[in-house]
Amino acid sequence: MLVAHWTFDVATVEGRRVHVADGAAPDAELDEVAEIVPGRDGEALSLGTHARAVIPAAPQLVFSQLFGFTVAFSVNVTEEPTGEWRSLLYKPVGENDARGLGLWLYPDDMRLRLQLFTAKGPDYMDSHGRLTVGEWGHVAFVVNAQGMFLYLNGEQDVAESLDEPVVTPAGPILLGSEQTKPGFGGLIDDLRVYASALDAEALRGLAGRGPS
Template identity: 65%
Template sequence: MLIAHWTFDIETIDGRSVADVQGGPAVTLGESVEIVPGRDGEALSFDGRGRAIVPAVPQLVLSQIFGFALAFHVNVAEGPDGEWRGLFYKPVGEDDARSAGMWLYPDGTRLRTQLFTIKGPDYVDSRRSLPVGEWAHVAFVVNSDGMFLYIDGELDVAVPLEHAVVPLSGPISLGSEPGKPGFTGLLDDFRVYASALDESTIQALAHPLPD
């Protein structure tokens, strides 16, 4: 079930706020985050410092019991700089250090995605690297069996979860998390699902048919 969808297209923009086309909370753009031409319409542009924030609301609580998924298009503009660079961050609760997140590796453009379980953090690392200067589609799926990372519609890696995931009810940060660097590049068509997506749905999101 799709519970949030930010296209970042011009008709959803009001000043520094971007509406959710599902009717949920808006994304508030940080100072250095801009709206620019994207892969199909407009996209968010990040400079390595900025972030965009979605407030914590009940409809965006993510639970392993029901499964959940994140899906988006990303264009990484710069190669590694020795730092972990954030794409997505959602704490367990407001101002809580426990979190789910996604980062680019310090020495490359592979992805590390984290969940927080009742026994501590658990990780899945991509095998593939994201291309620099090109669009890629990323989907992260969580269900009772484990966590699954897809790149461009294909399953890249799957990791079983031995312990239950702590539900995520904090705000969403796109780009940098508080006090840490984010990635440089573009983000488009960010979707949040309160259910686990199957591979055919992910493939359709990664390679949509022309209108």
Template identity: 65%
Template sequence: MLIARWIFDIDTIDGRSAADVQGAAPAVVLDESVRVVPGRDGEALAFDGRAQAVIPAAPQLVLSQVFGFALAFFVNVTAPPDGEWRGLLYKPVGENDARGVGMWLYPDAMRVRGQVFTAKGPDYVDSRTSLRVGEWTHVAFVADADGMYLYIDGRLDVGVPLEHEVVPPYGPIYLGGQPDRPGFTGLLDDLRVYASALDAGTVQALARPPS
């Protein structure tokens, strides 16, 4: 079930905020460094490695392993690895709390790391596929009662089992830079949040180029 979608087109932008086109979730709050630029289909958000956008915490954005959940977006990373973990998306368990759900780029590679926080601590899943600098890539992170899975451009890249219960993340969603941590340099578009685990066919359909 799709619960929120931000497409970042200019008609959804009001000052320094970008509305959810589903209409129920909070708007994305853009810091002064985030720019709205031409994207893959309409507009996209541009991040400079320090810029951050925040989706305030809301009851409808609490993610539960019981029902499954998924996060999906298009990203175009325009800078090569620089020795730092670079944040793509991050949602803490609570305000200023442990990392609940997140995705980062490796310090020395264009691979993606996904993470959930379980009753026994963090669990990770690392992509085998590397993103290409300067090219649009669709990334989907899916979790359910059995495991967590990374899809790259609509194909299942890697999945790992989850032996312990995932702690539901209640905090805000950070895009790009996290509090006191760098983010990626590049563009982000069509961010979707689902309150259910997506199957392979649905992810594949999301990754198709616009017609």
């Protein structure tokens, strides 16, 4: 079930706010650095090292491992590795709390690291595949009772079982920089949140590689 979809198209933008295009979730709030710029298909969210967009916490955006959830988006990283971890997206357990879910780029590579916070602490999963600088790619991560799964460009890249339950990440969604860590330089588009674990066919469709 689709909970929220932000297209970042100009028609959804009002001042520093980006209205949700589908669903009943809150608007994304842009800081003074983030911008809406021309993208691959319409417009996209442009972020730099210290730029951020925040989607406030809401009941619709409480991710449940029991029912499963999926977060998917298109991304174009326009800078080479910087020697630092660069945040793409994270969601704390609660406001100003530990990271419930996080996704970063490696300091020296274009691989991704995914983190979930479980009853025993953080659990990490690293991608095998890589994003390509200056090219659009599609990223999706899926969580269900069995484990966590990372898809790149519509294909499953890596999967791991979860031995401990996930602590529900109920805080805001932050795109780009964290409080104390830099974000990535590039574009995000077509951000979707589902209150279910999408299957491989649906994810291929979102990535433009099969039926949607």
